[in-house]
Every structure is written in C-alpha cells, then in structure tokens.
Amino acid sequence: MSFWLFVSIFELFIIFILSFYVYLFAKRILETEEKIDSAMEVLEEKYKSISAILDRPVFFDSVEVRQVINDIYKCQESIYQIMLTVGNAVEIEEKNEEINEGKEKDEEGE
Numbered sequence: 001m002s003f004w005l006f007v008s009i010f011e012l013f014i015i016f017i018l019s020f021y022v023y024l025f026a027k028r029i030l031e032t033e034e035k036i037d038s039a040m041e042v043l044e045e046k047y048k049s050i051s052a053i054l055d056r057p058v059f060f061d062s063v064e065v066r067q068v069i070n071d072i073y074k075c076q077e078s079i080y081q082i083m084l085t086v087g088n089a090v091e092i093e094e095k096n097e098e099i100n101e102g103k104e105k106d107e108e109g110e
Contacts, residue, residue, distance in 0.1 A: 050079070
C-alpha cells in the first residue's frame with residue numbers, strides 16, 4: 001500500500017512541475033505575441049509613411065537621387081515581406097496592390 005501511495009505522490013509532484021513549466025511557456029508565448037503585435041504596428045506606420053513619401057514627385061533628376069529612391073522602394077518591399085512573414089497582412093496586401101497600381105501609372109506617365 002505504501003508503494004502505490006509513493007507512486008501517486010510522485011506522479012502528482014511531476015504533474016505540478018509540468019504544469020508550472022507549461023504556465024511559464026504559455027506566459028512567454030503571450031509576451032512574445034504582444035511584442036510582435038506592437039512591432040507590426042510600427043512596421044505598418046513606417047510602411048504607410050514610406051508610401052506617402054514615394055507618392056511625392058521628384059523634381060531633381062540626379063542619378064544619386066534616383067538611386068536613393070530605388071533604395072527606399074527596396075526598403076519598403078522588405079518591410080512588406082517582413083510583415084507578411086511575421087503576421088497577417090491581408091489589409092496591407094490590398095493597400096500594396098493599390099500603391100503598385102499607382103506606381104505603374106506614374107511609370108507610364110514618365
């Protein structure tokens with residue numbers, strides 16, 4: 001009888017330890033999710049601000065200025081790819097399609 005009591009107490013002890021670590025793991029996952037959500041909001045803000053800057057016409061035809069603008073386009077695309085990889089970016093994808101349509105119209109006009 002004492003053997004089964006010992007086994008039961010040992011199993012209960014193991015269950016408490018496992019429950020504690022499951023709680024810590026879940027807490028860490030939730031904290032990470034909150035950090036990712038806040039980072040996604042910042043990325044979305046920066047994506048919108050870069051889009052607004054890129055919508056402005058450029059009045060200087062220097063090669064360097066055009067190169068910087070192309071670098072900004074590449075940064076915007078990398079921000080978009082990060083957002084797709086990390087989180088749900090369905091709304092941003094629709095906005096990106098609208099922006100790309102605007103870019104195509106601008107390129108046709110040049």
